[in-house]
Amino acid sequence: MSSHLxxxxxxxxxxxxxxxxxxxxxxxxxxxxxxxGYRFRVQRRDLPGSPDIVLRxxxxxxxxxxxxxxxxxxxxxxxxxxxxxxxxxxxxxxxxARDQLTxxxxxxxxxxxxxxxxxxxxxxxxxxxxxxxxFTAEAYPSDSDLSxxxxxxxxx
Ligand SMILES: [Zn+2]
Numbered sequence: 001m002s003s004h005l006x007x008x009x010x011x012x013x014x015x016x017x018x019x020x021x022x023x024x025x026x027x028x029x030x031x032x033x034x035x036x037g038y039r040f041r042v043q044r045r046d047l048p049g050s051p052d053i054v055l056r057x058x059x060x061x062x063x064x065x066x067x068x069x070x071x072x073x074x075x076x077x078x079x080x081x082x083x084x085x086x087x088x089x090x091x092x093x094x095x096x097a098r099d100q101l102t103x104x105x106x107x108x109x110x111x112x113x114x115x116x117x118x119x120x121x122x123x124x125x126x127x128x129x130x131x132x133x134x135f136t137a138e139a140y141p142s143d144s145d146l147s148x149x150x151x152x153x154x155x156x
Contacts (some may be wrong), residue, residue, distance in 0.1 A: 025121040026052050026064040032127050038135070047111075049102030058135055060112040063099075064121070071096050072117045 051061035067077035
């Protein structure tokens with residue numbers, strides 16, 4: 001089960017191509033997905049909002065959002081700057097509105113939209129549980145014994 005260590009040329013080419021866009025939280029999500037055995041593509045610009053990660057087989061897109069810029073609700077990282085309050089409020093409102101429109105557009109196209117917040121990537125265990133249960137719920141809609149894991153939908 002060490003296949004995730006190998007780097008195939010196509011994948012490394014994509015990684016090079018997207019270069020600077022790589023953020024540490026996004027890389028954590030990718031590594032975790034890969035370790036869980038999921039295969040994916042990155043930054044599909046032909047989809048609304050250019051999702052960070054696309055799992056076509058699961059008809060799922062993942063956005064890895066910074067808590068500050070995308071205003072993670074109730075998160076201590078989503079602080080409000082002390083100066084230029086009006087400027088920031090407008091800017092944040094625009095970001096949140098754009099995220100919502102993107103999500104609506106993708107859902108209309110039949111995609112499941114999963115948001116992973118930056119702060120959720122600090123614990124690989126929590127992250128892995130969130131990712132795995134998102135796909136488990138999809139694979140087993142009867143949801144027989146996912147104790148406490150939550151049903152699909154609670155993540156959105
Ligand atoms: Zn957060």
